[in-house]
Amino acid sequence: MAQQLKVLSALDQAKTQWYHFVAIVIAGMGFFTDAYDLFSISLVSKLLGRIYYTDPNSPEPGTLPPNVSAAVNGVALCGTLAGQLFFGWLGDKLGRKSVYGFTLILMVVCSIASGLSFGSRPQGVFATLCFFRFWLGFGIGGDYPLSATIMSEYANKRTRGGFIAAVFAMQGFGILFGAVVALLVAGGFRRSYPAPSYKDDPAASLVPEADYVWRIILMFGTIPAAVTYYWRMKMPETARYTALVTRNAIKAAADMSKVLDAEIVEEPAKRDAGGNEWGLFSAQFMRRHGLHLLGTASTWFFLDIAFYSQNLFQKDIFSNVGWIPPAKTMNAVEEVFRIARAQALIGLCGTIPGYWFTVAFIDIIGRFTIQLMGFFMMTVFMLGLAVPYHHWTTPGNHTGFIVMYAFTFFFANFGPNSTTFIIPAEIFPARLRSTCHGISAAAGKAGAIIGAFGFMYAAQDPHNPEPDYAPGMGIRDVLFVLACTNFLGMITTLLLPESKGMSLEEISKETVDDEDGSVWAEERGGGGSS
Numbered sequence: 001m002a003q004q005l006k007v008l009s010a011l012d013q014a015k016t017q018w019y020h021f022v023a024i025v026i027a028g029m030g031f032f033t034d035a036y037d038l039f040s041i042s043l044v045s046k047l048l049g050r051i052y053y054t055d056p057n058s059p060e061p062g063t064l065p066p067n068v069s070a071a072v073n074g075v076a077l078c079g080t081l082a083g084q085l086f087f088g089w090l091g092d093k094l095g096r097k098s099v100y101g102f103t104l105i106l107m108v109v110c111s112i113a114s115g116l117s118f119g120s121r122p123q124g125v126f127a128t129l130c131f132f133r134f135w136l137g138f139g140i141g142g143d144y145p146l147s148a149t150i151m152s153e154y155a156n157k158r159t160r161g162g163f164i165a166a167v168f169a170m171q172g173f174g175i176l177f178g179a180v181v182a183l184l185v186a187g188g189f190r191r192s193y194p195a196p197s198y199k200d201d202p203a204a205s206l207v208p209e210a211d212y213v214w215r216i217i218l219m220f221g222t223i224p225a226a227v228t229y230y231w232r233m234k235m236p237e238t239a240r241y242t243a244l245v246t247r248n249a250i251k252a253a254a255d256m257s258k259v260l261d262a263e264i265v266e267e268p269a270k271r272d273a274g275g276n277e278w279g280l281f282s283a284q285f286m287r288r289h290g291l292h293l294l295g296t297a298s299t300w301f302f303l304d305i306a307f308y309s310q311n312l313f314q315k316d317i318f319s320n321v322g323w324i325p326p327a328k329t330m331n332a333v334e335e336v337f338r339i340a341r342a343q344a345l346i347g348l349c350g351t352i353p354g355y356w357f358t359v360a361f362i363d364i365i366g367r368f369t370i371q372l373m374g375f376f377m378m379t380v381f382m383l384g385l386a387v388p389y390h391h392w393t394t395p396g397n398h399t400g401f402i403v404m405y406a407f408t409f410f411f412a413n414f415g416p417n418s419t420t421f422i423i424p425a426e427i428f429p430a431r432l433r434s435t436c437h438g439i440s441a442a443a444g445k446a447g448a449i450i451g452a453f454g455f456m457y458a459a460q461d462p463h464n465p466e467p468d469y470a471p472g473m474g475i476r477d478v479l480f481v482l483a484c485t486n487f488l489g490m491i492t493t494l495l496l497p498e499s500k501g502m503s504l505e506e507i508s509k510e511t512v513d514d515e516d517g518s519v520w521a522e523e524r525g526g527g528g529s530s
Helices: 006-013 018-039 041-053 066-094 096-115 122-154 160-192 210-220 222-227 229-234 239-245 249-260 283-312 314-320 332-365 367-386 398-413 416-425 430-458 475-495 504-508
Strands: none
Touching (some): 006 239, 018 096, 018 160, 018 222, 018 229, 041 210, 041 332, 066 430, 122 160, 122 239, 122 416, 122 430, 160 210, 160 332, 160 416, 210 222, 210 332, 222 229, 283 430, 367 398, 367 416, 398 416, 416 430, 430 504
16 A cells, blocks of 8 residues: 555544634534425425314314325435435546535525415415425435535544534434424414314414424524635645545645644655546446445435434324324414424433434444444334334323333434435545545435335324324334334345444555455454454
């Protein structure tokens, strides 16, 4: 292997300092907004059904028709998938920094526009809502490969996993912040505009001001992200892109000298040094990284089937086990408040702790072990919910169900939901790192789309489905299916190497001649050096 460039060695050996935390916050605020925007729709979808599809003569409040619900919940995921592929590729072609600011602008503009959806008729409101949520998702998709790649290329090798995990952990705060905003907004409107329950007075249970509730909730998450735009634009291009892709080690050294506040002088003989030039579809890439890409894509795919079906439809699960009262016993704003409270409790007890356990332990335990353990525990807890499901749904046992349900989120986040984001940012060469991360993330979003759409139909009661829905499998059988997808994720994890404690060039064999760069079987399965 060629001797490592001084600037890259300096980054690998750098002590943790202020610029690391600045990078975490700048990249993390994007993920904060990503999570807020993707999951806040689950807080207001029942309210949307009441506002635009309620028949006052019906004994039950209105709900979104199946096709509208599918579009509202899934269109942002479709946009995210497209954005991950496009911006992942663009990040390798134009540079990470060049497109990083544009994704943030797109998220902020489309998030605000989502809350300003035009018209008063359902067709106009939902057409514009879906249009802007698709492009919102497109911007969110770009943040995945760019944030992960930027953080991995800035970090030192000793704490790189924790830094990337900290960026992704902001997703947990985004989910919690969405629930808190919904609690505050719904609580304020509930006090200011009291209303009877639907069963007492269907017309009066929906105050006209409720139309502002969902709009405020959807728009509010843009504020933290917008604040960080200036600092995104001030970040220099990553040294690894400058040195290994554009082959300008002198500029990379100059940029990082300012960042690290230390003089780095690259040898003139290495000014044009760089990695290998083979492309994504070359035989060399397939030989070295084909199985790795299959592993990162398939594990993310299986994870997101379970993770997004749980997140987007947890309100339905809560209703089924009796943690949220029947819709007709509440008014429209009260229902938003109850759903938000339940989501906030799950976030505090399961989601956020799991993310930060990963931050604390990933550079000690390793990526491979955490991912394998997380998939295994998710499988166990899903089966623990599914096998005695009828026990959990009987009065007096609801708390036990919620505790078990929270543990599935804990081990998703102290497990594959974090590591599937981290590993693709480490194991591929610099010129293809963003592209491969985008492909892996897009595979995950394909799983999320299956989870979101599939759960909505499959979870319907086989004997008493909701209006306009066909009979489904029921939640119990769906939980068995999700347990199987988690098990498949555990199996495909075996395709991945361990990257703990290694430089990015060492992991990816960036500067190794082709004859020495065959698939590193000795490192697969977590057995590599650290």
